Amino acid sequence: MIYLKSINWRHPRRKFKEAQSAQPKAKKGKINKPSKADRVLSFINKLYMIERQIKELSVDEKYQQRQQRGLPVLNKLKIYLENNQHKVPKDSLTGKAMTYLSNQWDKLNVYCSNGELNISNILAEKAIRPFVIGRKAWLFSDTPAGARASATHYSLIETAKAKANGLEPYDYLKQVLTALPYAESVEEIEALLPWNFKKTETAK
Numbered sequence: 001m002i003y004l005k006s007i008n009w010r011h012p013r014r015k016f017k018e019a020q021s022a023q024p025k026a027k028k029g030k031i032n033k034p035s036k037a038d039r040v041l042s043f044i045n046k047l048y049m050i051e052r053q054i055k056e057l058s059v060d061e062k063y064q065q066r067q068q069r070g071l072p073v074l075n076k077l078k079i080y081l082e083n084n085q086h087k088v089p090k091d092s093l094t095g096k097a098m099t100y101l102s103n104q105w106d107k108l109n110v111y112c113s114n115g116e117l118n119i120s121n122i123l124a125e126k127a128i129r130p131f132v133i134g135r136k137a138w139l140f141s142d143t144p145a146g147a148r149a150s151a152t153h154y155s156l157i158e159t160a161k162a163k164a165n166g167l168e169p170y171d172y173l174k175q176v177l178t179a180l181p182y183a184e185s186v187e188e189i190e191a192l193l194p195w196n197f198k199k200t201e202t203a204k
Contacts, residue, residue, distance in 0.1 A: 015097035059115035
């Protein structure tokens with residue numbers, strides 16, 4: 001598994017969308033000139049368009065496409081940011097969005113360095129949301145052993161139902177807990193892990 005320090009392009013995009021929504025409405029019969037938030041969003045939307053177009057490609061092909069198509073857009077956005085950030089009040093919504101984008105720039109661009117990474121980690125965020133919501137209740141686990149047992153069960157359930165494995169958690173746990181007492185080797189235990197279990201079930 002690859003771990004690289006990256007963050008979600010959804011976050012700066014949302015900040016610029018908020019700045020865009022706060023813009024004064026055009027007077028009747030007139031059209032507002034594109035704002036700085038509009039301009040930045042156009043760059044970000046191009047990055048997302050590229051990702052939609054290459055989503056079915058292999059890891060290596062995604063990397064190549066990002067190098068050829070994504071990086072030029074990022075470079076233009078970087079230049080625009082450097083030339084315009086000082087022209088916007090820092091405490092405005094656009095100013096705050098630009099500051100955030102500038103501060104997180106290196107982390108935001110990590111996805112271009114590896115085809116296995118995504119421009120958005122929304123799936124990971126959705127996966128951990130139940131735990132973020134429930135974590136206050138889990139502070140009251142009676143014992144360290146109970147907390148470890150809970151963590152093990154939560155990990156198995158979330159991994160089983162993740163898109164990568166697509167198992168129904170209840171059925172998976174029922175079959176695993178039935179088979180586990182009879183597993184006598186490391187290989188037999190590892191065969192019950194969600195990613196191996198799926199392959200075993202498919203082969204039957």
